[in-house]
Amino acid sequence: MKTIDHWIGGKPTAGTAQRTGAVFNPATGRQQAEVALADGSDVDLAVQAASEAFVSWSQTSLSKRTAILFAFRELVRAHTDELAELITAEHGKVLSDARGEVQRGLEVVEFACGIPQLLKGEFSDQVSTGIDSFSFRQPLGVVAGITPFNFPVMVPMWMNPIAIACGNTFVLKPSERVPSASVLLAELWAEAGLPDGVFNVVHGDKVAVDALLDHPDVAAVSFVGSTPIARYVHERATRAGKRVQALGGAKNHAVVLPDADIDFAAEHLSAAGFGSAGQRCMAISAAVAVGSAADALIEALRAKATAVQVGPGVEPSSEMGPVITQEAKDRIIGYVTSAESQGATLVVDGRAIEGDALQDGYFVGPTVVDHVTPEMDVYRNEVFGPVLVVLRAETLDEAIALINANPFGNGTSVFTGSGQAARRFQREVTVGMIGINVPIPVPMAYYSFGGWKDSLFGDMHVHGAEGVRFYTRAKVVTSRWPQADTSRGASYSFPTSS
Numbered sequence: 001m002k003t004i005d006h007w008i009g010g011k012p013t014a015g016t017a018q019r020t021g022a023v024f025n026p027a028t029g030r031q032q033a034e035v036a037l038a039d040g041s042d043v044d045l046a047v048q049a050a051s052e053a054f055v056s057w058s059q060t061s062l063s064k065r066t067a068i069l070f071a072f073r074e075l076v077r078a079h080t081d082e083l084a085e086l087i088t089a090e091h092g093k094v095l096s097d098a099r100g101e102v103q104r105g106l107e108v109v110e111f112a113c114g115i116p117q118l119l120k121g122e123f124s125d126q127v128s129t130g131i132d133s134f135s136f137r138q139p140l141g142v143v144a145g146i147t148p149f150n151f152p153v154m155v156p157m158w159m160n161p162i163a164i165a166c167g168n169t170f171v172l173k174p175s176e177r178v179p180s181a182s183v184l185l186a187e188l189w190a191e192a193g194l195p196d197g198v199f200n201v202v203h204g205d206k207v208a209v210d211a212l213l214d215h216p217d218v219a220a221v222s223f224v225g226s227t228p229i230a231r232y233v234h235e236r237a238t239r240a241g242k243r244v245q246a247l248g249g250a251k252n253h254a255v256v257l258p259d260a261d262i263d264f265a266a267e268h269l270s271a272a273g274f275g276s277a278g279q280r281c282m283a284i285s286a287a288v289a290v291g292s293a294a295d296a297l298i299e300a301l302r303a304k305a306t307a308v309q310v311g312p313g314v315e316p317s318s319e320m321g322p323v324i325t326q327e328a329k330d331r332i333i334g335y336v337t338s339a340e341s342q343g344a345t346l347v348v349d350g351r352a353i354e355g356d357a358l359q360d361g362y363f364v365g366p367t368v369v370d371h372v373t374p375e376m377d378v379y380r381n382e383v384f385g386p387v388l389v390v391l392r393a394e395t396l397d398e399a400i401a402l403i404n405a406n407p408f409g410n411g412t413s414v415f416t417g418s419g420q421a422a423r424r425f426q427r428e429v430t431v432g433m434i435g436i437n438v439p440i441p442v443p444m445a446y447y448s449f450g451g452w453k454d455s456l457f458g459d460m461h462v463h464g465a466e467g468v469r470f471y472t473r474a475k476v477v478t479s480r481w482p483q484a485d486t487s488r489g490a491s492y493s494f495p496t497s498s
């Protein structure tokens with residue numbers, strides 16, 4: 001059985017902890033590796049390595065840092081297929097989707113290649129006679145990233161390229177279900193010329209996470225995962241005095257207005273609901289059909305959902321792979337069953353999907369549930385599977401009120417032919433990322449990604465300008481170089497301009 005080790009101080013290490021976790025192939029249900037699970041002393045070693053590396057990395061010139069980022073970008077590009085294969089083997093998503101995830105991660109590296117421009121400070125000449133003022137930003141120190149199973153490459157790459165470009169050193173604790181891609185990323189960073197200790201990987205579960213949250217030498221924590229854990233991470237790490245951004249779960253609504261192109265909307269909702277088996281934080285999991293749009297939308301969704309090709313992610317014909325674990329499969333089926341018993345109508349039922357290649361893996365078929373109401377469990381919880389529920393609203397106002405009453409606020413979209421309706425929607429919803437006739441509005445790397453309400457704890461989003469701010473802190477300098485004959489005496493009153 002293959003063992004997946006940590007990566008500390010520029011090399012693989014098994015660590016001292018005795019615990020390991022099983023890594024499964026979700027398409028076959030078979031264990032394919034075991035991963036070392038760190039304890040506090042393994043985490044401490046990684047933080048120590050990162051602390052030592054910070055001393056010189058934070059002093060490394062912008063041009064040297066940038067050269068390494070460009071080299072890393074080329075290496076990730078060259079290893080896209082290898083990364084995608086690791087993602088598919090451990091997560092289950094189809095290979096084309098996995099390659100797309102690597103591409104979105106690469107865009108953050110490309111953004112970080114512009115760090116000299118992004119870190120430029122401000123300068124004001126002659127703020128008072130003979131006095132100049134300027135600001136600049138400096139790295140925080142050792143920063144940690146704790147990431148979920150559903151994007152083994154993209155989510156870590158929302159964080160580490162920017163943190164490292166800003167002069168920090170990084171300890172990544174990836175999801176223990178999908179550990180391999182992080183180790184390949186560590187190897188690529190090393191090959192790109194990143195000094196040992198600047199990027200470290202510790203595998204593990206709650207034990208490793210808690211050790212990072214409590215460690216006095218970790219200055220900041222970026223977390224992405226479910227809402228209960230995001231809330232916990234935010235509370236515990238801020239109590240320990242750290243800067244924290246903790247992105248949580250989602251319930252993303254797509255509103256379909258009667259003036260929308262219904263077939264276009266259904267096609268995009270199907271892709272956004274069932275792509276990656278619904279295991280995306282930006283997946284559309286609730287469609288809100290307004291007025292006369294409802295019946296036509298249901299019929300179009302029925303056709304699209306039944307046409308989705310479900311199969312192992314490595315098969316080129318597959319459009320949708322398995323879900324991550326047997327427990328996830330059971331949870332998803334449980335929510336569908338509860339919806340049926342609470343009065344919803346099953347339009348497409350994916351609970352008992354059949355096929356030779358699907359017998360042993362954790363497959364759930366695309367599922368469409370109509371006449372769902374806000375009280376039902378399938379709506380009140382994040383299902384995180386290929387289940388699209390449809391709610392009905394009389395008006396756009398009613399649809400917006402529904403979205404705003406939901407505790408999550410990650411993403412949402414509206415399908416309409418009306419610019420006026422779209423504008424009202426974008427201004428009135430209490431959600432962080434909004435699509436207009438775009439079902440999954442994931443911002444480009446040079447914008448920032450993050451939700452509102454229970455989808456984000458902390459006040460800074462990831463990547464883009466907010467990412468640079470998160471991983472740096474500002475200094476403002478007021479400077480005077482007096483000449484002997486023009487210097488004036490000090491004053492005991494508060495300094496003002498003169």
Ligand code: NAD
Nearest residue numbers: 147148149174175205206209225226229247248249250281
């Ligand atoms: P998760 O919360 O179970 O795990 C996330 C990370 O936290 C993992 O590294 C895990 O090891 C760790 N963890 C798990 N339980 C813990 C505990 N009790 N104490 C401390 N650490 C713990 O999430 P997941 O199942 O891996 O990922 C799916 C979730 O992530 C979904 O809710 C999804 O919406 C969310 N997500 C959100 C975004 C976003 O940008 N908002 C992006 C991707 C995924």
